Amino acid sequence: MEFAGLAAGIAVGLGVLGPSIGVGLATAKAAEAIGRNPDAAGTIRTTLILGGALAEGLGILSFVLGILLWTRIG
Amino acid sequence: MDALIQFLFPKGFHYPEIHVPAFTGHPLFSIGPVSYTSSHLAMLLVMAVLTVLAILATARMKGVPSGIQNFVEMVVEGLVDFIRGVGGEEAVKRVPLLGTLFLFILLSNWISVVPLLTQTSWLHKPTADYHVNFALALTVFVLYQFTGFRANGFGYVSRWINFSGFKEGVLVGVIMVIVGLIEFFSEVFRLLTLTLRLWGNMFGGEITLGVMAALLIVPGFALPFVGLELFVGLVQSLVFMLLTIMYFLFALESHDSHDESHGEGHAQGSHGHAPAHGHAPGQVAA
Numbered sequence: 001m002e003f004a005g006l007a008a009g010i011a012v013g014l015g016v017l018g019p020s021i022g023v024g025l026a027t028a029k030a031a032e033a034i035g036r037n038p039d040a041a042g043t044i045r046t047t048l049i050l051g052g053a054l055a056e057g058l059g060i061l062s063f064v065l066g067i068l069l070w071t072r073i074g
Numbered sequence: 075m076d077a078l079i080q081f082l083f084p085k086g087f088h089y090p091e092i093h094v095p096a097f098t099g100h101p102l103f104s105i106g107p108v109s110y111t112s113s114h115l116a117m118l119l120v121m122a123v124l125t126v127l128a129i130l131a132t133a134r135m136k137g138v139p140s141g142i143q144n145f146v147e148m149v150v151e152g153l154v155d156f157i158r159g160v161g162g163e164e165a166v167k168r169v170p171l172l173g174t175l176f177l178f179i180l181l182s183n184w185i186s187v188v189p190l191l192t193q194t195s196w197l198h199k200p201t202a203d204y205h206v207n208f209a210l211a212l213t214v215f216v217l218y219q220f221t222g223f224r225a226n227g228f229g230y231v232s233r234w235i236n237f238s239g240f241k242e243g244v245l246v247g248v249i250m251v252i253v254g255l256i257e258f259f260s261e262v263f264r265l266l267t268l269t270l271r272l273w274g275n276m277f278g279g280e281i282t283l284g285v286m287a288a289l290l291i292v293p294g295f296a297l298p299f300v301g302l303e304l305f306v307g308l309v310q311s312l313v314f315m316l317l318t319i320m321y322f323l324f325a326l327e328s329h330d331s332h333d334e335s336h337g338e339g340h341a342q343g344s345h346g347h348a349p350a351h352g353h354a355p356g357q358v359a360a
Contacts (some may be wrong), residue, residue: 053313060274
């Protein structure tokens, strides 16, 4: 159990890497889309929030895993 | 270096004590085997606020609204317009459920940034307690499965257990069975992610507030994170509502048009009105 803290940190750090890239790409595309078609801004924003939430869910899972490991420390 | 530390911390340097919030509320009292926790108390507070607001807004209704009635009408109208824009008329029929979920989660999220409220040991932010989130997710799960069965009849099961592909050959049949299995596991996974997304965000927000209040020693420096917490709370309650709408729409979708409309959905999604197709009330009626 002595490496549990290290494992928790690595799990959260690596697990958040993917979703953060995904949310960044989605936001970039959404900004581009709003720039091209400002009338559709409302729909694009809704879709962005939904997609961001779905991508973020996996990052949150790694966060939960990190918390589970963190409770094993000490 | 030592002189600098001596200058900055005259009483010697200590790592700050970080208050880490508990995963769940702690039990206050118990009736029989059921113990009631501080989350229950906070939920009661949220419900009381919502109830009092509703009673005050509807006590003396006027044709030309003003004051609190005006505010509540504005909120409800905005909510209905938003839901109509996302899910069409099928979703508007479920505004009582969706709006209640949204308002309850929103106030539960925002209760933690009210000073001196959840800092006491009597109250625990309800959405930072995974039991509350699981209960909300379970409610949504049961309701949308029930809606799916009512709309599609027993054929609703065919999206999970589907042997119709064997008519076109063994390979197609096996693929259809595997797709059904994946669909089934994604249903169960939805329950898990709906719980953990809200809990992770809200519990993470609590930790962020605690850590920032401890690290930024000067009082008031953690205030920007309170703003962030307000924003995240709003977005997460919106997301919970949006996902609920999506799950209802997926459950209402009849399986015959499922495959074709799936391809269409991607094509239409790029034009920006993805959920509007294939949910006309006439098509849904079983």
